[in-house]
């Protein structure tokens with residue numbers, strides 16, 4: 556399902572955090588948002604997953620204006636994996652994943668055999684079946700992140716928002732998470748710090764700086780030495796294969 560923002564602005568106090576953002580996520584693309592700390596990536600995603608209300612502008616989910624859709628309805632269509640996972644109450648892992656099913660249920664409706672099967676499949680997909688009886692708050696950061704991915708999978712939505720999804724994860728689990736998400740074949744928008752991860756998985760990338768989109772395109776169009784210098788103030792080495800295809804980015808620490 557398409558996610559489209561038109562002229563989204565957000566100010567807090569006298570600080571203009573988002574200065575008119577137009578993005579479009581369509582055709583089951585995996586779209587990355589990159590940009591330095593404080594550039595507005597999380598704020599933009601929070602507007603999309605309705606944690607924050609834009610000061611102005613429109614966010615469309617499919618052909619509906621997001622602000623007019625009941626929260627429960629949008630939760631059937633859009634799931635979120637963010638970097639902060641904290642529950643005051645000591646939930647069991649299984650119950651956290653089962654929460655992914657709640658947008659699909661009526662008030663007081665009991666969990667069905669199908670719900671349990673979906674939850675079991677989600678836990679298996681992230682390799683966390685053996686943790687299902689554990690208390691969520693006792694898991695490591697990386698284990699928690701995989702459980703929150705399982706919850707998002709159990710939600711069975713048409714699009715997914717990822718805010719720094721690989722935070723806490725070791726390299727194996729970073730690649731596992733990104734591959735699982737890529738394999739869903741749905742629209743994904745993800746804030747990503749690691750340019751190599753963005754390069755590997757994103758179909759398109761938006762570059763955010765000081766609350767504005769300053770570049771957009773495929774990873775090889777966007778990730779140039781000049782842009783990385785402008786945005787991150789570092790000297791990058793752009794590594795290409797013999798066919799000129801961008802394969803990785805490394806950094807010159809001696810300059």
Ligand SMILES: Nc1ncnc2c1ncn2[C@@H]1O[C@H](COP(=O)(O)OP(=O)(O)OP(=O)(O)O)[C@@H](O)[C@H]1O
Nearest residue numbers: 567570572590591592593594595596597598599746
């Ligand atoms: N509630 C708030 N009050 C004041 N400033 C805020 C608030 N929320 C966010 N900001 C500011 O807005 C800017 C953008 O923050 P945001 O978290 O969106 O950046 P980000 O690109 O996700 O950064 P990071 O890469 O560090 O996660 C930052 O300067 C931040 O301090």
